[in-house]
Amino acid sequence: MAKRSTPGLNTSSMADISFLLLTFFLMTSSINTDMGISRKLPPPAPEDNNEKIDIHKRNIFVVKINSHDALLFDGEIGDIKDLKTRAKDFLGNPNNLENLPEKKEVDIPMLGKYMVSKGVISLQNDRGTSYDMYIQVQNELTAAVNEMRDELSYSRFGKHYADASTDQRDAINKAIPVAISEAEPTKIGGNK
């Protein structure tokens, strides 16, 4: 048999195929980043805490979630759809109503004198509340705060909160704090 060199395999498309695989894995792995709602826990309450912090009734908006995931806003049965507007009305108090929170004048760099709301949203949940409902409530409250921050940023700096500089954001964060207080968990309903 005559000596014949074997023809080389055309492997140039191999690189294309593996590039395709590579980009696929790169994309799927980067999509999988974790996201979430961030919160800051308060430091533990001292044991001998007998003095009650005196907060005026008009400065508190109580949101309660029971073990059947039903909501109570300030003693009235409410729906989660209304929570965001209720929270915004409460924290913003645009018409300076008597029954909505007081405001305190604070000097904030970049914003000047700003009337910071003294309002606190008190969130109380039962041990039997589902985590899903709790997150939905936290989400609505966060949405209320975020929308207010965005509005303030737009009126003062002419850009959205997400596009504002770090200093501007800090100023806005001071003007509109995340005023959500979570009650010490209570054991209601007997079974743990």
Add this chain to the structure above:
Amino acid sequence: MARFKKKNDKGTPGLNMGSMSDIIFMLLFFFMVITTMRESSLIVKIQVPQATEVQKLEKKSLVSYINVGVPLEPEKYGTEPRIQLNDAIAEVSDIANFVESERAAHVEADRPFLSTAIKADKNVKMGTVSDIKQELRKNGAFKLIYTTSRRAK
């Protein structure tokens, strides 16, 4: 010049692409391995709740995870929601050690920025989550993230 005259005019020789695929495959395997290694395997079933106002976790190396959900092996760990720390089922009382070891694993400059992510199934009751939160408060881990997935507004 005659010295530089081409010997034959059969076009440019093709580049040898044989090693290209090897290099790309190496990259591919690298990414495949990395992506599977990053997630510690879950032994509890977790379907996180959905939310619209989500933030991305900034520095992943500074976040420690507490997983809560129904165990995947009910015959071993029961059917009630349990807490998973690292790769094992744990109790609420183990969180103190967990927080301490996470702190020890980071350099001192990073410690104030450590945060804890609670990755809980949406059907978990708040009782378990409250217990975890109380335990974290006691141990000074105040930065908390509730892991959720993004939902369209």
